[in-house]
Structures are given as C-alpha cells and as structure tokens.
Amino acid sequence: MKFYKNLIFIIFISIFASNIIASESDNVSTDSADFNTGNYEDEIFDPLEPVNRAIFSFNNFADKIILEPAAKGYKKLPAPVQSGIGNFLNNLKLPLVVVNQLLQGQGKNAAESSGRFIVNTTAGLFGLIDVAEKIGLEQTQEDFGQTLATWGVGDGFYIVLPIFGPSNVRDTAGMILTYTTDPINAYAVREGEAWLLPLRTATNAIDQRSKIIDEVNALRNNSIDYYAAVRSSYYQNRKAAVLNLDDKSETPLPLISIEFE
C-alpha cells in the first residue's frame, strides 16, 4: 500500500513539475517596459573618446595592412606548427598566471597551472605540445588586470592604446606590471637577448589574431559604429574574465521578450 501511495505521489509530482516549466515557457511577457533595462553604453566611461577614436582608426589601419595579412599567412602554416607556436607562447605565460592565481587566492588553480607548466615544459618539449590538457590539467588564465580587479580596483576609463588596442586604466597598469615582472622577459634581458621581447609580443599578437579572423571581419563589415562595438566587446570580455565566468549562464545578458508581429 505504501508503495502505491509513493508511486501516485511521484506521478503527481512529475506531471506537476512538467506543467510548471511548460506553462512558464509559454507565458512570455511582451511588456515594453522589459526593453528599458538600463543603458549599457553609459556604463563605459570614455572621456578620451575623440583621441581614442583617432588611435582606433590608426590601429584599424595597421591591422588591415599588417596584422590581418600576417594572421592569414600564419593560418596557412600546417596546423601542428600553429598549435605548437600557440602552446609554446601559452606555456611562457604560465609563471605569471600562477603568481596572479596565488594573489587572487586561487590555490587549486595555481597548483594546476604549476602542474601544467612542469608537465608541458618537460614532457611537452618546452611547451610545444599540450600534454597537460590530455591528463586533465585545464588551462586557466589570470593576469594583473584581473588581480587588481579582484582586489577592488575599478576600471578607470577606457583607453585605446596604440598597437595594443582596447584597454582601460586598470588593465593598462596590469599590462605594464606583466611586462616588467615576467620572469621569461627578465631572463632574456639579463642574457642580452632583449630583442626576443618584441618578437614574443608580435608572435603572440599574430597567433591570437589568427584565431578570430572571421569574427573580427564580421564585426568590422557589419557595424554601424565599429569603435563602439569593439569597446563594448572588450568590456564584456574583460568583465567575464574578471568574474571568472564561463560563457554559459552568467555572462551579462539582456532580458528580451519575444515580440509577435
């Protein structure tokens, strides 16, 4: 008897739960108030906009004539070569990633990143092969900009840096810290091989740019204000990075009602 009671209860709950979810999905509000959900543009403080736009135009021109063609050429290299270069550059970043993870109190991630560095530098032939990923040591990224944000430092205002592109005061400070404290850079300078620094930066830029050729072109060819589109994209991407969000559920999202015509 008890079994049947439980069974009836289970069936009731199953039907009831399905109905709740189904009716919620069908009941889409079309109230116009839904659309006045705040002004994203005003969240971005851009007091240097005229100067930033001028630098942005220069960067865009430089991208079209130098970086994009270089990235397209890079894409023609055999895939294992591209992967090897990307893996090698990512591995070089790891010592500072570990430092930033420790500064943010991410002990577990710091241990994993340290493990990645050791495994990839040894078994992965100086980082050319990502052996660590195959054994479950996932790649995570942290930089000084994210660390400063975690410590409560605000964005400051938006800046477009010549060549380096979109940034803000906090992330620019973070970038300077990265360049001045990177142990690999320091070692190269100490050994009299400072020329490796711009080479590393340029190769990294080409490698990163090669991964977003289609996305950048789609944005550039279809924006009514490409500058504003890039500025918004930068802030969304950094916000997600600072909050360590994945792109599934907590990325900033507008609530949009479906409108039937």
Place this chain on the structure above:
Amino acid sequence: MRILYFVIFLSLILPSQSMAQEASKWLKKEIDIILDAYKNESMSNETRFLMIEDTINYNFAGTGIAKFVAGDSWKNANKNTKKEYIKFFKRHLALNIASMMQGYSDQKYSLINSLYDSKNQVTLIDMEIYNDTGSLIVTWRVKKSKERYYVIDLLVADISIVVTKRSEFNSMLKNVNYSLKELNVILKNQNESSYQKLIN
C-alpha cells in the same frame, strides 16, 4: 523516504533537461540549414543570403531584439519609423549572423551542452566549433514561446551580440540626437554596404 526525495529531485530536474535537449535538437536543425546553404555551390550568393535571411528572421526574436537595442529612442519614434526600423534591423541582424556563420561553414561543430535557466526562462546551448588548431564556443540563448523556440542572443567568447549592438546603436543614436528616423538612414546605408560585401 530517501528514494522518494531522489525521485522528487529527478521529477524537477528531468523536465528541464528534456526541454534543453528539445531546444538543442531544434537549434541543430536550423544551424544545419544555414551551414548547408553555404556548402551548396549551385546557389548564387544572393539566393543563398536570402534563404539564410529567411531562416534567421523566422528563428530569431528580431523585433524584441530590435526594440531592446533601440533603447529609449523607441518610445519617441512614430509608428512608421518604428516599422521601418524593425525591417532594417532584421536585415542588419541577418547580415551579422550570416557573415559570422559563413566563417564556420567549412568547420565541424557539435552542440556540447544545453542548460535550462529557469530564472530567465531561457535555454543556453553551447556550440563547439572545431578548427585545425582548437575550438571556439558559441552560446545560443533560446526562449520557448507558443510551442516553438526563438533565438534571443548569441555569445561568442563571452561577448553578447545583443549587448554589443545596443552599445553600438546607442553610440550612433547619440550622434543623431536619439532620432530613430535618422538612425534608419544610417542603418539602411550600412545594410547596403554589408550586403555588397557578403554577396561579392
């Protein structure tokens, strides 16, 4: 009693999972229509785009997105301006999506994860696009209404196309004193330029 709690838990979770799976199945069908159009070499570029535009317009909550993107300017515009804006915005959205999807047409993909977000009543579907050197995650946000699904946003590397468009349009609207009528002229010209780039 423990079994009972477990079954209650399952009863609450399973419909969400089933909804997420149903949405994924629907989305895969629609994505394949677009990607197959790019693979069909017998189609002219114009025909291909018009077919893709129809698919996008049918499956995206275009009007809702358009109103959100226009922000406060929507309220001050007259009926004809609004109608014209919706028409131009839908084409603008189609051009953006088509342009992006064109880059993915020769790559393999799979829908790796789907999740029903009961708070916002949306399903989030992760699409992993594979290339020779790695992969990229694109997240589709879909909402069910009147027994069918609509895409309400697309996120590439944590960047929402809708939030980006709102920011971009607001920046442009600022230059035209928040006049939707003047924005329509800019939007129309941009659509023409984007269309030419896409079909040539």
